[in-house]
Amino acid sequence: MPPVVQLEDIHKIYDSGEVPVHAVRGVTLQLHRGEFMAVMGASGSGKSTLMNTLGCLDRPTRGRYLLDGVDVSGLDRNELADLRNAKLGFVFQGFNLLARTTARENVELPMLYGQRRHSSSQMHERAMRSLDIVGLSDRADHFPSQLSGGQQQRVAIARALVNEPQVLLADEPTGNLDSKTSVEVMGVFQKLNAQGITIVMVTHELDIARYCRRNLIMRDGRVVSDIPVPDRLVAEVEMTRLREAESAAKLTD
Amino acid sequence: MHLGSTLTVSFRALRRNPMRSLLTALGIIIGVGAVIAMVSIGNGAKSMVEAQIASLGENVLLVFSGSFNQGGARSGAFGAGTLTVDDAEAIRREVSTVVAVSPEVRTGAQVLANGLNWSTQILGEGPDYLAIRAWPLSEGAMFTDGDVRSVGKVCIIGQTIATQLFPDGSPVGQTLRIRSQPFKVVGVLSAKGLSVQGADQDDLVIVPYSSAMKRVTKQTMLRSISVQATSAETLDLAQNDIIGLLRQRHRTTEQTDDFTVRSQVEIAQAATATSNTMTLLLGAIAGVSLIVGGIGIMNIMLVSVTERTREIGIRLAVGAHGREIQLQFLTESIVLSAFGGTLGILVGIATSELLSALNNWPTLVSTTAVVVAFFFSAAVGMVFGYYPARKASLLDPIDALRYE
Structure with missing residues (x-):
């Protein structure tokens, strides 16, 4: 089976300032179906630029990017938008849900765009199925302000899943969450990954990266380490441990 | 994305901020409301003027006895008393483009009947007068040429006289006295209402002009002659022919004319020109407020684009x-302005109804104004929404997502 993502010597140079910034300096990597990769690195290491390139939000200055066998380097703005709509799902650090819009309407958002047409009953049904996957179908009519951070991020994941993407891209999905909620969200990712969904996430938390299968570390626009995770954490197990620790704390209190 | 989902998305976005949407639309609501109300007032005034002019009759020329100059002292209008019944006969006989002629004398008098009395205006006219003025009778019949020849003691009366002097039933066949002369009522005029100046047009008694001159005023001169031309096209021709004929008969020139010929069209044009100017002026002022409303929409849409940068991202x-x-x-922005336009139309209609009820102003809501105002408001939304929308569409997704 061909890799779902194939990067060949990707370079990205920003020309906007006085001095050109060489943010990514030749990254080559392959991502196969069902992988779960964490991209780590200090700020300025080029991980965000790499993610934007993977997400077809930005085009590389040089190099070749094949997504699902299609070379995306030469596509224009609208073609990239259609590609994002059909093949990619995005989860952001700040959740980025539309305010005063119900969870279900937020999840329906990607179905309003793109090549495929959906009737409103189809959209409704698919949004509910997607919310069901993240365990929030009972909160479909809640506004983001009525949901906790973890729930908001799960709505965002449901939104990313609704068009059945090839790759789920998450940019520091646990950055705004406490440790327990972070584990909860990682649990959702692990569940999705177990169902065969390819996930790439940026994080700077080492313990969060240990929930993934593969860790990629970047420095100065280059990949310095790309290793499988040896002793992978399982969210369910960690969750139980956290709960036990909590009740223990209450006992000794 | 097809139209349906575009509308869905737009409605969802507007519903998220109902108060702001309403305030944004307020400029358009006021603008459209003002346009509708102002144009209604202008049209109301115009239609009233037109109705008044129509009530004078169609294709009518009025020949007035002019002023005269005696040793430097000039009399007022009608002062000359130079028009005679013979002049009227000559016009009828010699001007081919004339269909009807009615000589007129006028005086005020106390009228008595049934032990009641009423001070009113006495008109001496020819039998064609009602045809010229397009004024139908509600009862009875007009007096005839025979009555004119025989100086008959017959009259027709206006509605006001009928109610004042004959409160208990039909006046036709009854007798009233003008300066102690008995006149038999042969007809009652239909109601005509108030004139432009607010005078009661139904407060009059019409008798044959010969009877008025011999029995009431005891004068031989006419105040004026009403003439009806064959059609609107021949009106100017008739006017010129009458002027020529009277100059010949009175041996006058343009400088020494002792009469004036006025066409209804002149009076009408002056009056409608005034009310047209007023409508235009009011509409223009209201139009300015509509543009200001549009700028308000643009302002809010620009703010909205900035505020919703992340959403766009x-x-x-x-x-x-x-x-x-x-x-x-x-x-x-089009939904906002069209919504504002719709509300504005309702506000405008309500305002003009209210003005007409409170001040007794005639107003006429013009369908054209309503349709034009609605599409204009939608166009305002399109024009003033274009720039903010364009700005939003050009945002870069990465920058928009990072926007704080």
Whole structure:
């Protein structure tokens, strides 16, 4: 089976300032179906630029990017938008849900765009199925302000899943969450990954990266380490441990 | 994205901020409301003027006895008393473009009947007078040429006289006295209402001009002659022919004329020109407020684009094309302004109804004004929404997502 993502010597140079910034300096990597990769690195290491390139939000200055066998380097703005709509799902650090819009309407958002047409009953049904996957179908009519951070991020994941993407891209999905909620969200990712969904996430938390299968570390626009995770954490197990620790704390209190 | 979902997206976005949507639309509501109300007032005034002019009759020329100059002292209008019944006969006989002629004398008198009395205006006219003025009778019949020849003691009366002097039934066949002369009522005029100046047009008694001159005024001169031309096209011709004929008969020139010929069209044109100017002026002022309303929409849409930069970023990230973002914001502003326009039309109609009820102003809501105002307000939304929408569509998804 061909890799779902194939990067060949990707370079990205920003020309906007006085001095050109060489943010990514030749990254080559392959991502196969069902992988779960964490991209780590200090700020300025080029991980965000790499993610934007993977997400077809930005085009590389040089190099070749094949997504699902299609070379995306030469596509224009609208073609990239259609590609994002059909093949990619995005989860952001700040959740980025539309305010005063119900969870279900937020999840329906990607179905309003793109090549495929959906009737409103189809959209409704698919949004509910997607919310069901993240365990929030009972909160479909809640506004983001009525949901906790973890729930908001799960709505965002449901939104990313609704068009059945090839790759789920998450940019520091646990950055705004406490440790327990972070584990909860990682649990959702692990569940999705177990169902065969390819996930790439940026994080700077080492313990969060240990929930993934593969860790990629970047420095100065280059990949310095790309290793499988040896002793992978399982969210369910960690969750139980956290709960036990909590009740223990209450006992000794 | 098809139209349905564009509308869905726009409505959802507007519903998120109902108060702001309403305030934004307020400029358009006031603008359209003002346009409708102002144009209604202008049209009302115009239609009243037109109705008054129509009530004078169709294709009518009025020949007035002019002023005269005696040793430097000039009399007022009608002072000359130079028009005679013979002049009227000559016009009828010699001007081919004339269909009807009615000599007129006028005086005020106390009228008595049934032990009641009433001070009113006595008109001496020819039998064609009612035809010229397009004034139908509600009862009875007009007096005839025979009555004129025999100086008959017959009269027709206006509605006001009928109610004042004959409160208990039909006046036709009854007798009233003008300066102690008995006149038999042969007809009652239909109601005509108030004139432009507010005079009661139904407060009059009409008798044959010969009877008025011999029995009431005891004068031989006419006040004026009403003439009806064959058609609107021949009106000018008739006017010129009458002037020529009277100059010949009175041996006058343009400088020494002792009469004046006025066409209804002149009076009408002056009056409608005034009310047209007023309508235009009021409409223009209201139009300015509509443009100000449009700028208000542009202002809010620009703020909205900035405020919703992240939202735009999310939409772009999940696959919206720039064109779809532009369409969304454009639709929002058109929906806002069309909504404002619809409310404005209601406000405008209500305002004009209210003005007409409170001040007794005639108002006429013009369908054209309503349709034009609605489409104009939608166009305002389109024009003033274009720039903000364009701005939104050009945002870069990465920058928009990072926007704080």
